Amino acid sequence: MLKKVGPFEFVRSLRRILAGKPQIPPSLQDNQLLQVILRRRSVRRFAARDIPEDVWQAILEAGRLAPSTVNLQTWSFATFTARSWQATFGSPLPFKGNRAVLVMGDIHRQQALAAQLPDSPLIFYTLAVINASLAAMAMNLAAEALGVSSVMLSETGRSGLLDIGYLKQKLELPDGVFPLMTIVFGYANGPYPPMPPKLPLDQVCFEGKYREPDPAVMEDWLSQMIAGYKAMRPLSSFEAQLRLYQSKIGQAEADLRSMIYFKKSR
Ligand SMILES: Cc1cc2nc3c(=O)[nH]c(=O)nc-3n(C[C@H](O)[C@H](O)[C@H](O)COP(=O)(O)O)c2cc1C
DSSP: OOOOOOHHHHHHHHHHHHHOOOOOOGGGTTOHHHHHHHHOOBOOOBOSOOOOHHHHHHHHHHHHTOOOGGGOOOEEEEEEEHHHHHHHHSSOOGGGOSEEEEEEEEOSTTHHHHTTSOOOHHHHHHHHHHHHHHHHHHHHHHHHHTTOEEEEESSOSSSSSOOHHHHHHHTTOOTTEEEEEEEEEEOBSSSOOOOOOOOOHHHHOOSSSOOOOOHHHHHHHHHHHHHHHHHHOTTSOHHHHHHHHHHHHHHHHHHHHHHHSOOOOO
16 A cells, blocks of 8 residues: 555645756756756646647657667657547547647567567567657657647556557557557646656666665655645545556556567568
8 A cells, every 4th residue: 555645744745846846057057958858847738729730740750750779760650630539539639639649669660670580579679669769759859849748648548558459459550569658749728737756866877886766765756746646636646546557457468468479571
């Protein structure tokens, strides 16, 4: 069971969240690209405003030109308008977004090359996840630079976790093409949310040998996560989200396993 956060700790944790700010050295504060990267937030409230076509194409271009292992470009992007999302999935685009990209790892397209190598589904899967995620982040940052906000989702709003089997059937995905995330794009409706609790640099960054996490820092972070989750979604809780994952993860794991073992054309 997760720890309980009492009222005093709840308020203290929210205060700590609100005090969290990107650390930018004063000498770099005017750097516009840095500002874009650091001000990005996951946005979950979008305005009823269309993304112009040139802006949308520039966002996709950022994905197309992303770096990848041996330039293999092991990704596919399925694009949606709010209308085509509704027609495909029978539900509105989450958070009233304007456009979406479903980002997939794709090792199907490079089957012929992969067939030259020993069977290594885990390696190809990992490379595809790395590359497609970099493309996702490139699209996310390009959007941000153009004033368009976004949120990455590990689902389509249907099952709560990856929706792999469902999407395979719905989008007729061949083996070796596996959904990773949906990025919902739109213009933010209102100010950006506060920065969720980020671990301090000395918890995630080390020189030399690995540094074990500091239990007090991790406990503090968890309190902030629980309090922040409750503040953002008063009708739910961080614990309820974990329970949802507990119930969905077995099916998602089985669906994914069946998809990453693609048949070689050798
Ligand atoms: C791969 C991935 C999947 C995510 N899935 C969801 C999701 O299903 N629902 C959601 O509300 N946010 C989702 N998020 C957004 C994270 O909750 C968010 O990135 C995190 O809380 C940090 O906040 P920030 O993006 O504002 O820094 C996802 C983020 C990533 C990178």
